[in-house]
Amino acid sequence: xxxxxxxxxxxxxxxxxxxxxxxxxxxxxxxxxxxxxxxxxxxxxxxxxxxxxxxxxxxxxxxxxxxxxxxxxxxxxxxxxxxxxxxxxxxxxxxxxxxxxxxxxxxxxxxxxxxxxxxxxxxxxxxxx
Numbered sequence: 867x868x869x870x871x872x873x874x875x876x877x878x879x880x881x882x883x884x885x886x887x888x889x890x891x892x893x894x895x896x897x898x899x900x901x902x903x904x905x906x907x908x909x910x911x912x913x914x915x916x917x918x919x920x921x922x923x924x925x926x927x928x929x930x931x932x933x934x935x936x937x938x939x940x941x942x943x944x945x946x947x948x949x950x951x952x953x954x955x956x957x958x959x960x961x962x963x964x965x966x967x968x969x970x971x972x973x974x975x976x977x978x979x980x981x982x983x984x985x986x987x988x989x990x991x992x993x994x995x
Contacts, residue, residue, distance in 0.1 A: 876967035896929035
């Protein structure tokens, strides 16, 4: 594989995986998730995903207005967030692509394109270590 690994995070799925009141403020919960992702570019998620890593957060619906910050590119899906993630995987070239989601249908679509999939707990619990 070539280049920096691409970590694509399904914001709606990861935010929704924790019953912490996210439904009261989806955009705020997504911004908090985005902020926790910032250090991953330089630190990765060892040992499973060593640095450097390009981090992309895919947002949709009420979270579409969440801006990107240094270290995390935010992609606001025009329609389906799943479709946006599939497009990112398909156009990432020959580099490692890791998608964080628990969505079974999305899992099937991105693994068919050669991506790896990890569940939200992998991300929130700190990776493979």
